[in-house]
Every structure is written in C-alpha cells, then in structure tokens.
Amino acid sequence: MIVKFCTLSALSALAQSVPGCAPRWQRGNPYTRDSLVSSVDVVDRAGTETVVTKNYKCISGSDLEPTLSHCSTYDPSNLLQASVAWTDNGVCDENAPAPASPTSALWSGVGCPKSWTEGAPYKAGELAEVDGAVFKCSTILFVNAWCGTRDYKPGAGLFWTNAWTRLGSCDGGTMNPTLSPVFQVLTNHEGCPKTFDSSFSHYEANDKVSVPVTDAVSVVYKCSSDLHESRWCNQFEPGRSYNLGWELVGYCDGTLSPTSSPAFDFLDEISGGCPRPYSSASLYQPGDQVSLWVEGATIDRAVVWECKQYPHSPYCNSGIHFSPGSENSHLGWKRKGYCQGSQR
Structure with missing residues (x-):
C-alpha cells in the first residue's frame, strides 16, 4: 500500500x-x-x-x-x-499553458510604423511593422526593390534578412508624425536646398536637392560623393529608380520659393565674364576654365567648367565623350558655377 x-x-x-x-x-x-x-x-x-x-x-x-x-x-x-x-x-504537455517566448527589446523610435504591405514600392531606409516588430528596408542599391515582395516579407519570407533589418518591437501606438515613417530616422537639414529639377542635367557629386512631400516639409537628397555613382544623378530622380546616384540625408521645413531660372539655381555666379567656350580641338591644362552654353536656356548665361588637377587632367583632352557636360565629364572636369557677359 x-x-x-x-x-x-x-x-x-x-x-x-x-x-x-x-x-x-x-x-x-x-x-x-x-x-x-x-x-x-x-x-x-x-x-x-x-x-x-x-x-x-x-x-x-x-x-x-x-x-x-x-x-x-x-x-x-x-x-x-x-x-x-x-x-x-x-x-511537453499540450494541455498545460505554453511557455513564454522571448521578446525583443523596444526599438528606439516612438510607436509603430505602418504594417508591411505586399507589392508596396518601399524606399531605401523605409520602416514597416509585422506582428509588433519594426523592420528597416535595406539602403543598398537595388536591394530595396525586394522589400515589397512575398519572399522578402520582413521576419517571415525565406530571404527577408537580405532586404530587411529588425530594429526591435514597438508599443502599438501610431508613429508621430504619420506623414512618412522615413522621418523617424532622418535628421533636420536646417533649411531646404533647391528643389530637384528633372530638366537640369548638370548635377555633380555632393550636390544637394530637396523633394517636397507637403507644402511645408521636404526630404533632402545628396548626389553620391563617388565619381562613378554620381553620374546617375542626372538620369534618375531622387527617391525613385532605387535611388541610383542619390542618398537620403534628412528632411527640411519651409516653403520652397519658385525661381525663374531653375537651370542655374544650383550654381554660384563667377564674376569677370565668361571664359572661352569649350573646344575639343584645344589643349587644356589643370585649372583651365571653359564655358558651356546650356541648351534651351532662356537667359544669356553659360556654365563654367574647370579642368581638374592631375591625375584627372588627362581626361580634359580625351575628346567629346569626356567633354564638359557629357556623361563622363566628372572624370576630368569640375563644374565651378555660371557666368554671363563677354568673354575674358
């Protein structure tokens, strides 16, 4: 017993x-x-x-x-x-209470971004929420194009770690402001640069532009400092086409004033008249300056280009395919500003 x-x-x-x-x-x-x-x-x-x-x-x-x-x-x-x-x-006993699963720490932001949506055109650095967790879309070129596809669903898709980074959990509240989740990870640029103009074809490395989101708020992009990547800045609009050439750097406040000559908004005026026009038949030395008429401009101004120092200067004499304003101009020429008036 x-x-x-x-x-x-x-x-x-x-x-x-x-x-x-x-x-x-x-x-x-x-x-x-x-x-x-x-x-x-x-x-x-x-x-x-x-x-x-x-x-x-x-x-x-x-x-x-x-x-x-x-x-x-x-x-x-x-x-x-x-x-x-x-x-x-x-x-284990299926009739007993399930053990608690480990939870990730709260992310550094406030509230939760919008839930992930299949097929959405996620931009580099954009945030999304899945099952109470916050994820950040990759900022690597081309990779952010996968962020809206099923196999890359953050936290669930077979390949999601290639396109997303888990930032932590969120408390379920709404992010503030709700205008764009990107603003939560951007810094204030302290003033808006000129608005991006698709008709302007002379953007160079480190140029900054703004793209309006509302009448009062814009995001700021910088053309890549890499000489080879910066060539895309004249072919693709910032925030689209996988951000080729452009880097999202912040946001800015204020209404952007319109201007009558957008082709020269990003250039400083060089006083003393214009240098001689570029000629592929001329021999240029480091520091030489030339002027180039902007096709379609309605005012009497020209863009001033300067031949870079060695080892870049040989490109200044490599023919029209490396001429100022061409697709490869960044290899030998640096845009200095604009000029008007008679030749020097």
Missing part, C-alpha cells in the same frame, strides 16, 4: 513538472535564436514507437545577428536538421 502511494506521488510530481507546449513549428515563420517551438516526434522505446510532442529551442544564429538563423527552414522533427538548428527541451 505504501509502495503504491509513493508511485502515484512520483507520477503526480512528474506530470506537474512537464511544461506546456510552445506553438507548433511552421516552415517560414520568423524564428530567431532562442525562439521556442513544439513539434511531434516519434520515440522508439524497446521496439515500441510512441508519438509525443516535444519543445525545441532555436540555437541557430549568433548573439550579434540573431535573425541570421536556419530555424525558419530547418524542421525540428528531422533528426539531421534538428541537430544543426535546434536543441531538444523534452516532452
């Missing part, structure tokens, strides 16, 4: 020690290091197969990059895959 009592007590204690089952593992879910799941397993005991449910803990991924994990695709019920990505936490 005593033995029977002890056995029942032991069994009761054992039943109480079995934890509840975590949510069932599903392929493609955004599992990161330390995520808890459950899975059905078959246990062979003395030749008898028994079906049980076990808890597993994700061990794939590093402390620095917890999202770089195989747990979204490696099945814990598969012995080989489980040995790489999961640790067996033992049998």
Whole structure:
C-alpha cells in the first residue's frame, strides 16, 4: 500500500513538472535564436514507437545577428536538421499553458510604423511593422526593390534578412508624425536646398536637392560623393529608380520659393565674364576654365567648367565623350558655377 502511494506521488510530481507546449513549428515563420517551438516526434522505446510532442529551442544564429538563423527552414522533427538548428527541451504537455517566448527589446523610435504591405514600392531606409516588430528596408542599391515582395516579407519570407533589418518591437501606438515613417530616422537639414529639377542635367557629386512631400516639409537628397555613382544623378530622380546616384540625408521645413531660372539655381555666379567656350580641338591644362552654353536656356548665361588637377587632367583632352557636360565629364572636369557677359 505504501509502495503504491509513493508511485502515484512520483507520477503526480512528474506530470506537474512537464511544461506546456510552445506553438507548433511552421516552415517560414520568423524564428530567431532562442525562439521556442513544439513539434511531434516519434520515440522508439524497446521496439515500441510512441508519438509525443516535444519543445525545441532555436540555437541557430549568433548573439550579434540573431535573425541570421536556419530555424525558419530547418524542421525540428528531422533528426539531421534538428541537430544543426535546434536543441531538444523534452516532452511537453499540450494541455498545460505554453511557455513564454522571448521578446525583443523596444526599438528606439516612438510607436509603430505602418504594417508591411505586399507589392508596396518601399524606399531605401523605409520602416514597416509585422506582428509588433519594426523592420528597416535595406539602403543598398537595388536591394530595396525586394522589400515589397512575398519572399522578402520582413521576419517571415525565406530571404527577408537580405532586404530587411529588425530594429526591435514597438508599443502599438501610431508613429508621430504619420506623414512618412522615413522621418523617424532622418535628421533636420536646417533649411531646404533647391528643389530637384528633372530638366537640369548638370548635377555633380555632393550636390544637394530637396523633394517636397507637403507644402511645408521636404526630404533632402545628396548626389553620391563617388565619381562613378554620381553620374546617375542626372538620369534618375531622387527617391525613385532605387535611388541610383542619390542618398537620403534628412528632411527640411519651409516653403520652397519658385525661381525663374531653375537651370542655374544650383550654381554660384563667377564674376569677370565668361571664359572661352569649350573646344575639343584645344589643349587644356589643370585649372583651365571653359564655358558651356546650356541648351534651351532662356537667359544669356553659360556654365563654367574647370579642368581638374592631375591625375584627372588627362581626361580634359580625351575628346567629346569626356567633354564638359557629357556623361563622363566628372572624370576630368569640375563644374565651378555660371557666368554671363563677354568673354575674358
């Protein structure tokens, strides 16, 4: 009688020690290091197969990059895959309360951005929310084009870590301002540069422009400081075409005043008249300046270009394909400003 009592007590204690089952593992879910799941397993005991449910803990991924994990695709019920990505936490009780899953810390912003939408044209650096987590779309050229596709859904798609970065969890409130989630990660530029003008074809490295979002608020872009990437600034509008050539640097306040001569809005006037017009037949030295008439301009002004110092100066004498204002002008020429009046 005593033995029977002890056995029942032991069994009761054992039943109480079995934890509840975590949510069932599903392929493609955004599992990161330390995520808890459950899975059905078959246990062979003395030749008898028994079906049980076990808890597993994700061990794939590093402390620095917890999202770089195989747990979204490696099945814990598969012995080989489980040995790489999961640790067996033992049998669980599906009728007991599920164990608490680890949660990520709140992100540095306030509230939650808009929920991720499949097919949306996400811009580089734009934010989105999925299941209470905040994600940032990649700022790498071309990569942000994937941010709205199903396989790159933040936290869930098979390849989402290639296009998104998890910033943390959010408290469920609405971001303020709600005009654009991008503003939450931008700095105030302290004044608006001239508005981007698609008809102006002489943008150069480090030029800044603004793109109005409302009558009072604009975002500021800077043409890449890289000589090869900056060539795209005259072919693509900032904020579109995957931001080729342009870098989002901040936002600015205030109404932008219109001007009568947008082709020269970004140039400083050079006094003393205009240098001689460029000629492919001339031989130019470092520091030589030439003038170039802007096609379609309605005022008597010309753009002034200066031949760069060595080792760039040989391009100044490499023919029309490297002439001022051409696609390759940045290799040998630097735009200095504009001039008007007679030649020097």
